[in-house]
Amino acid sequence: MARIGIYGATGYTGYELIKLLVRHPEVELVFATARSDAGKRLSEVFPTMIDQPLVSVEQADLHAVDLIFTCLPHNAPELIPLVQRALDAGKKLIDFSDTFRLNDPDDYARRRGRPHPAPELLVAAVYGLPELHREAIRHAQLVANTGCYPLTAILPLWPLVKAGLIADPEVIVDSKSGVSGAGRSLALKSHFGEAHETFSAYNIGRVHRHLGEMEQETGLQIIFSPHLLPVYRGILSTIYVKLQPGISADQVRAAYALYRDEPFIKLLPEGRLPELRHVQQTMYLAMGLQQVDLASGRYIIVSALDNLLKGASGQAVQSMNLMLGFPEPLGLI
Ligand SMILES: NC(=O)c1ccc[n+]([C@@H]2O[C@H](COP(=O)([O-])OP(=O)(O)OC[C@H]3O[C@@H](n4cnc5c(N)ncnc54)[C@H](OP(=O)(O)O)[C@@H]3O)[C@@H](O)[C@H]2O)c1
Incomplete structure (x- = not known):
């Protein structure tokens, strides 16, 4: 079983992602973070969900997992340091925000009017669209889930x-x-x-x-x-x-x-x-x-x-399956 951590589990995409992962035969959810609901259980926030404790970003032990999903807003100040820490620890990571989707830091700077905050991560990230970049996703450590x-x-x-x-x-x-x-x-x-x-x-x-x-x-x-x-x-x-x-x-x-x-x-x-x-x-x-x-x-x-599915969480599970060597549609059909 691959061990999974989710940051931002109480948002719309995090919620859909957990629904998919609890049915997935090859993964186990190790931690799920929340901001305002940290300290509660997922079932207290969404009554039909599993009884998973919700921890803060600081409490989540990224060393206990193999792959991380970051379902945080693009402007969450925690995002880039967190991605950096996870990659340094050798973890695979799929980010849901638009922070790492462009290939070229100059293109990012031109479009956003400011330099990318971590251009080395931008260059390393693979655009998470399996239909176009299947092989690259298979070997990626950092995948930028599509918009x-x-x-x-x-x-x-x-x-x-x-x-x-x-x-x-x-x-x-x-x-x-x-x-x-x-x-x-x-x-x-x-x-x-x-x-x-x-x-x-x-x-x-x-x-x-x-x-x-x-x-x-x-x-x-x-x-x-x-x-x-x-x-x-x-x-x-x-x-x-x-x-x-x-x-x-x-x-x-x-x-x-x-x-x-x-x-x-x-x-x-x-x-x-x-x-x-x-x-x-x-x-x-x-x-x-x-x-x-x-x-x-x-x-x-x-x-x-x-x-929320092909446009976000389902697409991320499709990429996760490739990154972890599972059949691509596993848990999605
Ligand atoms: N919604 C979509 O259809 C969709 C599709 C594709 C991609 N995306 C992208 O996916 C990401 C998540 O979107 P979403 O729609 O799931 O957002 P959301 O519903 O607003 O949920 C965001 C989650 O992150 C937590 N959070 C927010 N700010 C935080 C911070 N500074 N530190 C720690 N946790 C924080 C929230 O907790 P609190 O509720 O306590 O703030 C919540 O659990 C975004 O980057 C978005 O652009 C969304």
Whole structure:
């Protein structure tokens, strides 16, 4: 059994992660940390959960585990020292924040307007997208789990990029996310009264934190517009892309053959488009392709996933399985 520690176990992603790990046949949860709920048991916070003690970050014994998940906000001051300590102790680590997702410290500095706080860790980290970086994840000590929005763009666009089918590198990604994407901590925009029965765009025209990883992984220039949906979980993205003129729908679908053996990607049959209900509570990224016009090469792709599973905790378990030498879908199907 591999021994696992989780930092930030009482957040939305930590909660989903524990639900997955308690069913996983090859791991045991050794510690789980919380901030405001430290000293309680997990079952006191979430009544149907296991009776795991919640300890503070300082009390967690990282020497007692083989692999660590950090489900902390990107701006938690504890994060970087903690990652450094864990790596120095020879532990494997999967970080959920966007701190280590960009490959290049200069790209980070350009996009964030400040230098990366630990560029040597950034360079060492592997972007945690098994469908694109399976072998690197297998051998990584530090994996940067992907963002939830970016997956809905990277996975549908990557086969088209790889096949050289994209005519215009400027691509529009119009995304809608449920409120759990913002995490469990209190924020005005995700209050029931502010989010219920309304629909709004946010961060339009600004540099969204997720833009960098979309552009890094696809090599495209993305125009990204995120929206807040009045539902709890799920992201649906509509992608507008211009392919080489005259490419048939069959040729486009053929590019997706590289996902044939992927356990968690579903390309829907022609004429079908994914809805949130198809992916909520599942590990699937589902996508549908729609040709708009053969002559101009215009296509619209709709993709959807559960932000807490394929978009976060399930994806992290997929990477954990690779890092620990288990079958990739173990505990996820
Ligand atoms: N939500 C998503 O859909 C999603 C998807 C992909 C990636 N992510 C990323 O995953 C990470 C966790 O997200 P989340 O949605 O689970 O967040 P969350 O619901 O806000 O939970 C954060 C967890 O970290 C703890 N925490 C916060 N600040 C801390 C600090 N300074 N020291 C120690 N513990 C601290 C919280 O405890 P308290 O409750 O006591 O503060 C809680 O247990 C973030 O980096 C986020 O960007 C989230």
